[in-house]
Amino acid sequence: MTSNKAGQRRGVFVSFEGGEGAGKTTHIRFLAETLEARGFEVVRLREPGGTAIGDKLRSIVLDPGNAAMCDACELLVYEAARAQIVEEVIKPALDRGAVVLCDRFFDSTTAYQAYGRGIDADFVRRANQFACQGVVPDRTILLVPPSTKDGLIRATKNDGADRLESAGVEFHERVRNAFAEIAADDPKRIRTVYSADKKSKTSQAVFAELADIFPFMVELLADESGAHFAPLDTKKPHTGKATFAAPVSHSKNGAE
Numbered sequence: 001m002t003s004n005k006a007g008q009r010r011g012v013f014v015s016f017e018g019g020e021g022a023g024k025t026t027h028i029r030f031l032a033e034t035l036e037a038r039g040f041e042v043v044r045l046r047e048p049g050g051t052a053i054g055d056k057l058r059s060i061v062l063d064p065g066n067a068a069m070c071d072a073c074e075l076l077v078y079e080a081a082r083a084q085i086v087e088e089v090i091k092p093a094l095d096r097g098a099v100v101l102c103d104r105f106f107d108s109t110t111a112y113q114a115y116g117r118g119i120d121a122d123f124v125r126r127a128n129q130f131a132c133q134g135v136v137p138d139r140t141i142l143l144v145p146p147s148t149k150d151g152l153i154r155a156t157k158n159d160g161a162d163r164l165e166s167a168g169v170e171f172h173e174r175v176r177n178a179f180a181e182i183a184a185d186d187p188k189r190i191r192t193v194y195s196a197d198k199k200s201k202t203s204q205a206v207f208a209e210l211a212d213i214f215p216f217m218v219e220l221l222a223d224e225s226g227a228h229f230a231p232l233d234t235k236k237p238h239t240g241k242a243t244f245a246a247p248v249s250h251s252k253n254g255a256e
């Protein structure tokens with residue numbers, strides 16, 4: 001739980017990180033549905049994107065047709081999209097007490113642009129700070145697929161590879177190692193969860209890393225039948241309530 005300058009209670013910010021096909025979309029969706037069912041206002045976002053401007057920047061930066069894009073341009077496009085989503089969506093949502101779930105945040109820029117592309121890490125850190133205006137996730141879940149190749153296959157099997165997914169296995173191997181280093185440097189905020197097992201098992205591990213923030217999760221985890229998580233292993237879609245569109249309901253419960 002974060003507080004603003006006046007020390008007032010604010011919402012909760014959870015980011016999900018990891019390489020391609022790590023399972024971020026799957027587990028954010030399930031978490032969002034679980035929180036919404038308990039009356040939390042959930043704002044589900046992805047980066048780059050989440051605003052009208054950010055969505056336009058997303059299509060530019062991921063377009064495989066933009067092969068000419070240089071690394072500096074790529075970094076600045078991600079930061080531009082981030083500056084907009086922080087100002088327009090994340091800060092207001094946290095100020096009104098919502099739970100913000102974001103698919104990627106500044107750790108992705110450290111992993112992809114600093115370690116992956118080789119841009120000066122200190123410059124990337126300052127660019128992240130500039131775009132984030134002091135907003136830092138309360139918790140970050142780093143999802144790790146079985147291997148880089150498995151993740152890329154998972155990510156591209158339905159709709160082909162975007163510009164970043166086409167960057168080659170070696171690039172994505174550097175990104176995978178980078179995430180491991182970033183997580184090791186900040187174990188309080190960043191929790192690593194392996195997504196090699198069944199989705200239900202991965203989800204239980206995600207909830208275990210969030211239970212100090214959302215105490216109701218302790219009960220779900222204590223149910224040894226695992227029934228609460230079983231829907232993740234069926235082919236049926238979840239309730240489908242949680243989408244990338246911003247706020248879906250008004251808060252009945254603030255996070256404890």
Ligand SMILES: Nc1ncnc2c1ncn2[C@@H]1O[C@H](COP(=O)(O)OP(=O)(O)O)[C@@H](O)[C@H]1O
Pocket residue numbers: 018019020021022023024025026027154155194195196197198199200202
């Ligand atoms: N344990 C697991 N957790 C999450 N996804 C998994 C798992 N095992 C297999 N998958 C599959 O991996 C694919 C990529 O998941 P997705 O949530 O889209 O990843 P991301 O958003 O990180 O790219 C999906 O087809 C999903 O069904």
Ligand SMILES: Cc1cn([C@H]2C[C@H](O)[C@@H](COP(=O)(O)OP(=O)(O)O)O2)c(=O)[nH]c1=O
Pocket residue numbers: 019020021022024025046047048062078103104105106108109110112113155164165
């Ligand atoms: C936010 C961010 C994403 N990226 C990359 C990671 C992904 O390849 C891509 C986002 O595409 P996306 O389709 O959202 O990938 P995923 O489903 O795996 O999250 O942009 C960066 O390189 N730097 C960043 O700062």
